[in-house]
Amino acid sequence: MRKNVGTFDRLIRIAFALVILILFLTHQISGGMAFLLGFLAIIMFFTGATSFCPCYVRLNIKTVKEKDKN
Numbered sequence: 001m002r003k004n005v006g007t008f009d010r011l012i013r014i015a016f017a018l019v020i021l022i023l024f025l026t027h028q029i030s031g032g033m034a035f036l037l038g039f040l041a042i043i044m045f046f047t048g049a050t051s052f053c054p055c056y057v058r059l060n061i062k063t064v065k066e067k068d069k070n
Contacts, residue, residue: 003051006063013048017041 005013020041023029029037047053056062 001050001052003064004056004062005047005051005053006065009063010048010051013044017045017048 020029020037024034024038051064
């Protein structure tokens with residue numbers, strides 16, 4: 001897997017996942033909305049943590065800079 005998610009994009013994805021987790025733990029979201037947002041948060045966290053997004057491959061998008069590809 002080649003990295004295709006840049007540093008800023010990774011930070012946004014991980015921050016999104018953390019916000020959803022906080023909202024869930026403080027009971028601000030529940031039911032179907034919690035399930036949907038939780039599912040999206042898990043996806044965002046793992047794509048941010050691995051710097052790889054399968055959707056970006058299909059859409060031929062890269063937010064990673066040349067110096068970040070290591």
